[in-house]
Amino acid sequence: MVRKYQEGDLERIKEITVICFEGVSIDHNIEKTFGQFAETGWKARKAAHMDDDAAVNADGIFVWEEEGTVIGYITTRLFRDALIGQIPNISVLPEHQGKGIGKALMKAAFDYFEEEGMKVAKIETLDQNDVGQSFYPGAGFKEVARQIHYAMPLSERKI
Numbered sequence: 154m155v156r157k158y159q160e161g162d163l164e165r166i167k168e169i170t171v172i173c174f175e176g177v178s179i180d181h182n183i184e185k186t187f188g189q190f191a192e193t194g195w196k197a198r199k200a201a202h203m204d205d206d207a208a209v210n211a212d213g214i215f216v217w218e219e220e221g222t223v224i225g226y227i228t229t230r231l232f233r234d235a236l237i238g239q240i241p242n243i244s245v246l247p248e249h250q251g252k253g254i255g256k257a258l259m260k261a262a263f264d265y266f267e268e269e270g271m272k273v274a275k276i277e278t279l280d281q282n283d284v285g286q287s288f289y290p291g292a293g294f295k296e297v298a299r300q301i302h303y304a305m306p307l308s309e310r311k312i
């Protein structure tokens with residue numbers, strides 16, 4: 154079942170994040186390209202996004218719980234002036250994927266956006282993420298832009 158996030162869920166959703174975003178995160182891509190460059194690796198950086206999501210809008214995080222265990226979540230942000238609801242992160246543990254949990258979490262986010270008076274929902278995904286690209290159009294999203302992410306070690310700067 155979907156329920157609202159509680160403070161005690163934070164460590165669990167971080168755990169889910171580092172499992173689910175392996176191979177589909179910008180932080181991981183940077184590290185795969187250049188190697189680990191800081192004391193903490195991509196997992197710690199990606200997990201810290203959950204701290205940010207909870208700090209900005211804990212009320213807009215929903216989790217999927219089964220037999221007392223959280224196995225997926227979705228985070229949201231509200232841009233009240235623009236009437237845009239954003240979904241920064243969504244994850245479902247691999248062994249539970251493909252059973253409709255992602256869709257149920259997405260529906261909870263859409264319902265929340267409508268309750269909060271938002272008019273548009275927004276989400277981003279990486280080109281390399283096949284599931285994201287089939288899931289989101291299937292939920293009604295239309296592609297509006299593509300973005301390229303660049304990174305380089307500063308030792309290689311040319312200007």
Ligand SMILES: CC(C)(COP(=O)(O)OP(=O)(O)OC[C@H]1O[C@@H](n2cnc3c(N)ncnc32)[C@H](O)[C@@H]1OP(=O)(O)O)[C@@H](O)C(=O)NCCC(=O)NCCS
Pocket residue numbers: 173174177242243244245246249250251252253254255256257277278279282283284285287288291
């Ligand atoms: C994206 C994610 C949350 C979807 O969760 P899920 O519980 O598997 O999603 P659902 O079972 O509700 O399926 C939703 C849609 O995803 C797509 N999908 C799900 N599993 C798929 C698979 N194995 N292969 C291809 N498409 C798949 C389908 O379009 C499906 O819709 P359909 O059932 O109408 O065909 C999950 O795959 C995940 O955590 N991925 C890793 C993290 C990630 O990429 N997050 C998003 C970053 S932008």
